Amino acid sequence: MAHVPSDPPDMPGIDPATAGDLGGGTGPFNPVVRALRRSRRRWRTFAFLAIAIAILALGLRIGQDRFNADSDYVALVVIDGVITTNSARLDILQKLESDERVKAVVLRINSPGGTTAGGEELYEAISALREHKPVVAIISELGASAAYMTAIAADRIIARRLSIVGSIGVLFNHVNAGGLLQTIGIDLEKVASGPLKAEPDTDEAMTPQVRASLQSLVDDSFNWFVDVVSERRKLSRERTLELADGRIVNGRVALEDGLIDAFGGQREAIDWLEKERDVAADLPVWQVYPQPLSFEERFVRILGQQAGSLLGLSGLPAKGETLDGLVSLWHL
Known part of the structure; x- marks a missing residue:
């Protein structure tokens, strides 16, 4: 009798383990x-x-809801990082003056200061805005130098007890690299129309004449700063000068010295606007500067980040801001 195998024979190209699945x-x-x-x-x-x-x-x-022409809101302007002149920010602040939907403006400040011109620009723009809308400044971590100059333009300044406030003053930095240049064999020569042209120069120490010229520049800017602090904070000039030695203080000391009005954050700002300026507490707070990315922009940014990661571009450095000239700055 012929032998009948119990298992099917192997077939070329087919795995025996799946052979039974071909038809069922x-x-x-x-x-x-x-x-x-x-x-x-x-x-x-x-x-x-x-x-x-x-x-x-x-x-x-x-x-669409956010920019509904019929919807009232409180405008939030964020001021962080190093302050410089900024035409886009200035344009936004000027537009807020005439926008009937804007019932108040909140400034959220976290900055060590910046250029004196940048601080003055913000001070003047917010002072003009204050004539049309109530403005509250909130100092979060840091509001020093030109950032404090910005804050005093508001109707009210609020900070945390441990926020850093102050550094009222003006600074001009100069690096004398003459010794280094001589060491590496570089000798700079110049022809100028006057003894103060292109001074101070990096290849030599300041002369008494140059130092006196720069001190005059610093003093004039400093006196303006002291005057506006004295006026806005209702302090005597003598008392303001005592506080304007460049010191920084925390929020607790700043309140005692009259540099701020209250402790808190955005909630306290909204409460004050409701009680003192009749601004409804339930109005939405919309950030108008820097304008937040739209949904589509965020989506495109995420796609770009993913593409950059795939292409090995995620580690490229971003361009940073630089400062030159007269500054009202605590620290970079």
Whole structure:
């Protein structure tokens, strides 16, 4: 009697483990299994697209609600980092003056200061804005030098007990690299129209004439700073000069010295606006500067970051700001 094998013979190109699935069973070759897998992939794709469309619609709706011409709000202006002149920021502040939807303005400040011109620009712009809208300045971590110059333009200054405040003063930095240049064999020569042209120069120490000229520049700017602090904080000039030796203080001391009005943050600012300026406490607070990225811009930025990561560009340095000339700055 012929022997009948208990297992099917091996067939070329077919794995015995899956041979039984060619016409039935639950293996990957089963037509029903393949159809179910295709259907599952389609549903996943559909669900992903549905979620993406819903998020996009929500983002667009939020953007429309935010800038609804009939909606009143409190404008939030963020001032952080090193302060310099800024035409875009100035334009926003000027537009807030005539915007009927804006019922008040909150300044959120976190800055060591910056150029004297940048601080003056902000002081003048906020002073003009204050004539049309109530303005509250909130010093979060740091409000020094030109940043404090900015804050005093507001109707009220609020800070935390441990915020850093002050550094009322003006500074002109100069690096004398003459010794270094001589060491490496570089000798600079110049022809100038006058003894103070292009002074101070980096290849030599200041002469008494140059130092006196720069001191006059610093003193004149400093006196203006002292005058506006005295006027806005209702301090005598003598008392202001005592506080304007460049010192920094925390919020607790700043309140005792009359440099700020109260402790707190945004909640306390809104409470004051409601009690003292009749601004409804339930108005939304919208950040108008720097203008937040839209939903589409955030989406594109994420895609760009992912693409940059894939291309190995994520470690490229960003361009930073530099300062030159007369500054009202605590520390970089």
